[in-house]
Amino acid sequence: MRNRMLGMMSAAVLMFGTAAAAAGALPGPVVSAKWLHDNLDKVVVVDVRDDVGTFTTPPEYYEADESGHKALYAAGGHIDGALLIEFGKLRVSREVEGKKISKLLPDRAYVEDLMQSAGLTKGKPIVITTPGETGSEVEEAARLYWTLKYYGADQMAVLDGGNAAWLMAGFPVSTKPAAAVRGDWQATAERKELLADTAGVEQGMKKGAQFVDARSLDQYLGLNYKKPSVAAGGHLAGAKNFPRDIRTRAAGDAQMFLSAQEYRGVMAAQGISLDAPTVTYCNTGHMAAGAWFIQSEILGGKDVRLYDGSMHEWTTLGRPVVGLAN
Secondary structure: OHHHHHHHHHHHHHHHOOOOOOOOOOOOOEEOHHHHHHOHHHOEEEEEEOOHHHHHOOOEEEEEOOOOOEEEEEOOOEOOOOEEEEHHHHOEEEEEOOEEEEEEOOOHHHHHHHHHHHOOOOOOOEEEEOOOOOHHHHHHHHHHHHHHHHOOOOOEEEEOOHHHHHHHOOOOOEOOOOOOOOOOOOOOOOOHHHEEOHHHHHHHHHHOOEEEEOOOHHHHHOOOOOOOOOOOOOEOOOOEEOOHHHOEEEEOOEEEEOOHHHHHHHHHHOOOOOOOOEEEEOOOOOHHHHHHHHHHHHOOOOOEEEEOOHHHHHHHOOOOOEOOOO
16 A cells, blocks of 8 residues: 555656756645655755644554554654744734734735744745645645745745655654744745735626635535634635535545646536636635645646635625525
């Protein structure tokens, strides 16, 4: 089983691009564990996770199965030298139209300080990783990627399968505390073309933009919705559904991206155009980051925006939704 998983992960290098032509260059927006291991000295690894305590705890395993494979219970520890970002600090609250909206993109100074405090320096490409065992963790990596790209970063990639894939490949992890040295990374841009707000969504509706709902089908249909963040069940008028369970697949202990070809097939099956101006959204802009990353970075979409406030902002502001109950 382990050999089969290693083969799948090695194939990821071919799936997302050939080896880098220049030292330190990234092969694409997704890199394999093997590529990262072979190029670890040429990049800086940024580990984003909810539970920062697991950064310094060793991984835990279930008992070995008949093939001798020990399934991960928790991908604790980190890739040696990785910087640590707490996912909860990536988003802040602001007032919009007199209402408190949470989990929004912070301003430039905040993001710059957060990344410098973690020790991020200028000059090296960034590889973002997570524990890697769940789709939610994949989306945390995508949200950090989107945030850094919004503020000017270009040389970035996400580690396919995160630390779980790293461990499955037989590479060691560290349990040392995160380094306390301050970095000098600077935000160099504010790429507003990556962001949609409520006014932009309304304008997009008038102009025929495509909306991609990254939530589960039951939430999309309005059969269930995330209270109290979302005030009404349903979706944006005309939105297409692209749920988490068809954005990644389990490969052993890790959640892995599909191939670009597979994503094109999924998009076609869901009626999602790869060429239309697109806005991705979810409940609070977390899952939507995963959909944005796939369409914008893996598939090369030219006009893909993330609705930062998503259904939390839309419904809190009293905007209309479409669903089985509406």
